[in-house]
Amino acid sequence: MESIFYESHAGSWFFLILFFVISYFFTKQKITLMLQRLFALIMIITGIGTLFFYNFPLLYILKGVLAIILIAVMEMLVARKKRNEPQGGLWAACIILIIVVLLLGFNVIG
Structure with a gap:
């Protein structure tokens, strides 16, 4: 069961970023x-399921919080693009958060 949550979680990250890029450029x-x-939503649910199997380690809780912030930043970027508002700072935050979340997820940091 742990493997199902983990693989679904990892795969949903790829599709989340893919659909974000498509949504951003084709508004x-x-x-x-x-x-x-x-x-x-799938990523959040499978992430919580994975946390249950790993007994809520602090590093993965931090990754989860950063991932939720990343999702919010992605939503704001798409919304600002539709309204033609400036997005420079959000892009910097998005790129940094993607890198940090991926490095935490693949145990490069920690």
Whole structure:
């Protein structure tokens, strides 16, 4: 069961980032934004399931908090792109958060 949660969680990250990029560059496509949100939800649920199997280590709790912030930043980037508002700082935060979350997830940091 642990493997199912972990593999679903890792795979959902790929699709979350893929649908974010598509949603950002093709703002007229509403289905990709809905798919982005669906995979964000799958990622959160499988992440919580994985935390149960690992007995809630502090490093993974930190990764989860940063991942939820990353999802919020992705949503803000898509929304600001639709409204033609400045996004420079959010892009910096998004890139940094993606790198940190991936490094935490693959045990490079910690």
